Amino acid sequence: xxxxxxxNELLKEKxxxxxxxxxxxxxNKVRSLKYVIDALDIKDGMTISFHxxxxxxxxxxxxxxxxxxxxxxxxxxxxxxxxxxAHDHFGQYIQSGxxxxxxxxxxxxxxxxDISSGMLDTPVIIRSxxxxxxxxxxxxxxxxxxxxxxxxxxxxxxxxxxxxxxxCGSLGYSMVDMKHADKVVVVSDLITEEITIPFSxxxxxxxxxxxxxxxxxxxxxxxxxxxxxxxxxxxxxxKRTADIIEALEIIKENFxxxxxxxxxxxxxTRFMRDKMIEKKIVADFxxxxxxxxIVRLHEEGLVRKLLDVQCFDLDAVFSLKNNxxxxxxxxxxxxxxxxxxxxxxxxxVVVLSALEIDRNxxxxxxxxxxxxxxxxxGGHCDTAAGSKICIVTSPLxxxxxxxxxxxxxxxxxxxxxxxxxxxxxxxxxxxxxxxxMALLKEKKIPIVSIDTxxxxxxxxxxxxxxxxxxxxxxxxxxxxxxxxxxxxxxxx
Amino acid sequence: MEKLRRTMLYVPGNNPxxxxxxYIYQPDSIMFDLEDSISLAEKxxxxxxxxxxxxxxxxxxxxxxxxxxxxxTEFGLADLECIVKAQPDVIRLPKTETSEDISEMEAIxxxxxxxxNIPVGxxxxxxxxxxxxxxxxxxxxxxxxxxxxxxxLGAEDYVTNLRTNRSPEGIELLFARGxxxxxxxxxxxxxxDTIYSDIENEEGFRREVEHxxxxxxxxxxxxxxxxxxxxxxxxxxxxxxxEYALQVIAAIQQAEKENSGVIxxxxxMIDKPxxxxxxxxxxxxxxxxxxxxxxx
Numbered sequence: 001x002x003x004x005x006x007x008n009e010l011l012k013e014k015x016x017x018x019x020x021x022x023x024x025x026x027x028n029k030v031r032s033l034k035y036v037i038d039a040l041d042i043k044d045g046m047t048i049s050f051h052x053x054x055x056x057x058x059x060x061x062x063x064x065x066x067x068x069x070x071x072x073x074x075x076x077x078x079x080x081x082x083x084x085x086a087h088d089h090f091g092q093y094i095q096s097g098x099x100x101x102x103x104x105x106x107x108x109x110x111x112x113x114d115i116s117s118g119m120l121d122t123p124v125i126i127r128s129x130x131x132x133x134x135x136x137x138x139x140x141x142x143x144x145x146x147x148x149x150x151x152x153x154x155x156x157x158x159x160x161x162x163x164x165x166x167x168c169g170s171l172g173y174s175m176v177d178m179k180h181a182d183k184v185v186v187v188s189d190l191i192t193e194e195i196t197i198p199f200s201x202x203x204x205x206x207x208x209x210x211x212x213x214x215x216x217x218x219x220x221x222x223x224x225x226x227x228x229x230x231x232x233x234x235x236x237x238x239k240r241t242a243d244i245i246e247a248l249e250i251i252k253e254n255f256x257x258x259x260x261x262x263x264x265x266x267x268x269t270r271f272m273r274d275k276m277i278e279k280k281i282v283a284d285f286x287x288x289x290x291x292x293x294i295v296r297l298h299e300e301g302l303v304r305k306l307l308d309v310q311c312f313d314l315d316a317v318f319s320l321k322n323n324x325x326x327x328x329x330x331x332x333x334x335x336x337x338x339x340x341x342x343x344x345x346x347x348x349v350v351v352l353s354a355l356e357i358d359r360n361x362x363x364x365x366x367x368x369x370x371x372x373x374x375x376x377x378g379g380h381c382d383t384a385a386g387s388k389i390c391i392v393t394s395p396l397x398x399x400x401x402x403x404x405x406x407x408x409x410x411x412x413x414x415x416x417x418x419x420x421x422x423x424x425x426x427x428x429x430x431x432x433x434x435x436x437m438a439l440l441k442e443k444k445i446p447i448v449s450i451d452t453x454x455x456x457x458x459x460x461x462x463x464x465x466x467x468x469x470x471x472x473x474x475x476x477x478x479x480x481x482x483x484x485x486x487x488x489x490x491x492x
Numbered sequence: 493m494e495k496l497r498r499t500m501l502y503v504p505g506n507n508p509x510x511x512x513x514x515y516i517y518q519p520d521s522i523m524f525d526l527e528d529s530i531s532l533a534e535k536x537x538x539x540x541x542x543x544x545x546x547x548x549x550x551x552x553x554x555x556x557x558x559x560x561x562x563x564x565t566e567f568g569l570a571d572l573e574c575i576v577k578a579q580p581d582v583i584r585l586p587k588t589e590t591s592e593d594i595s596e597m598e599a600i601x602x603x604x605x606x607x608x609n610i611p612v613g614x615x616x617x618x619x620x621x622x623x624x625x626x627x628x629x630x631x632x633x634x635x636x637x638x639x640x641x642x643x644x645l646g647a648e649d650y651v652t653n654l655r656t657n658r659s660p661e662g663i664e665l666l667f668a669r670g671x672x673x674x675x676x677x678x679x680x681x682x683x684x685d686t687i688y689s690d691i692e693n694e695e696g697f698r699r700e701v702e703h704x705x706x707x708x709x710x711x712x713x714x715x716x717x718x719x720x721x722x723x724x725x726x727x728x729x730x731x732x733x734x735e736y737a738l739q740v741i742a743a744i745q746q747a748e749k750e751n752s753g754v755i756x757x758x759x760x761m762i763d764k765p766x767x768x769x770x771x772x773x774x775x776x777x778x779x780x781x782x783x784x785x786x787x788x
Contacts (some may be wrong), residue, residue, distance in 0.1 A: 230691075230692075232716060236517065397513075
């Protein structure tokens, strides 16, 4: 038998110990933003990523882009988890040639109008939160440099989002980027010698740490209405939704749910709370963007665990820091469709909103009634597909615009994954869900057909003039599995 | 049987967003306001908007009431000329003080009905009593017209007139409430209580609704859809009351079948007041499918 181990070869290969000079060990990873950008040599064709946990209070994306623009960098892809009003002026970086491609979940306001008018030659790629995680993990999208804004980092990059002067809470979206990006830069306004514990970003994933004067505006992470609504219409919809959830016998020990932000959703949570107390039921977990209202349910002992991919207000941030079962999860764990254990698949019920919904129950959360990009894909199609029951709530009309209509302008979530539509004028059940229909009828919950709702809406606001589209495709909406579910056309 | 009027929901006549689908909240009556909630500059637009809404929107059979301006204002007559044609179920007259106020308005309504081929008498009336004089004349007001389906207390003006203000307990309203209620009952029409304006104070509102229900009022004028469920909940009979009412009705039917003159239930005689109360309980519980009359 041949000798497998040649010790001489091994010594040659591995080298022999020659001693160690501790003084030569690198002290830390802290550098200036300018140094990092020069050192990383970000150039044509590269992709840089950001997260949107600071929402409207994000300052980092602009800091980075401004430096790159000054350097004369061109043709980069920006790959934020979403874009908010904080990025309203990014059209200037498109015009300067810095940004040539955008992949995001949301795009709105002035930037949405810029893109919809055709400012960017390459269509924006719209992905859901789960779809983004899938694209990164599968290698479909390669991140060259991930910039991660954090609330507190130590000098080596162990970081979290919930300590310090500018907290944003969960870093769920970035936790995918940090594992797969070529280089990871952690940026904060609080950097300490002392180790950060607990950390959401471990230092072994981090290449550089940058200190800036202010990393984000914490007050602006508030998303939509975080106060309980007093709007009677929203309350009406919420009450109906809660009654339906009760009628479908979802509220039982260890049930699981996700309710979003916005007036109706928050109120649904409140009505569900009453029913849980009445029935002495405790939920196993609440998922998603977490709000202070959900936190209170947790602290009252009505929800055992909070699985948090994103904090929607400062109460949630505070809870993430203090409540041990308020647990930070990454976007892949949340919703990556190629991860069979993704937690949206364990949802008993999700309550979602809609900009538009049509006869097929297809939902648009991306473009306004004028066809212009002004929304976000978010976790909408992920949770709709994963949950046992997906309820969409929406007023029948908003102002003079029908929400329930013949055909949505753009599809984000396919109707085959949407089970129930609750409006202020009536509730419709997807004909695919005969089981739900039967149960609600048995419980004497009034149901109308979706066609009836479409007709009611048309009767109130009539048919609008068609939108004048150009030929150019300005956006590609991917379904969570990466297939293309719709195209967004230029609006003239 | 008298129509249910637990909730009469105000909606300002100049608010198209609310007017277009206010029926979704399912109050017992919708009251479009052309009077106090409408500024002078908006009087015309509110009048036309309400008229168009009544003509074009399907209010799903919910009673429609329009509160017009008094005939002592420059808007009152114009309101009637425009609104009666649009055929709301009821015209509500504010600040009613005498039976003549009703007769005067009734004559104009009748003329407009005649001119527009609307059966004379179709438009019902409702009177709001908002002064000491009106309260003292409550019975003559309540019996002044066949069109009159109810009277209501308007407490804001009334307490000013009394030189007091509203208290949480409502002691200052005891006389007016009692007087208006008795007048309505004597005339066999509805009695509706005044608004409760502190929308955020749910507890105070509940207490007041419980109070006026106990006094005997049919319901309350309300200013926000959020108040509807609370009133309906308080007016809803308890399961035991419903069960008993059903037994009473069953006993009557049984007695009718057997041509028996004396009706008894569990050894107790059932007389007319018991039957009436049972019918009222079933109506409030939404169990009775008996046809409701045309407003009275």
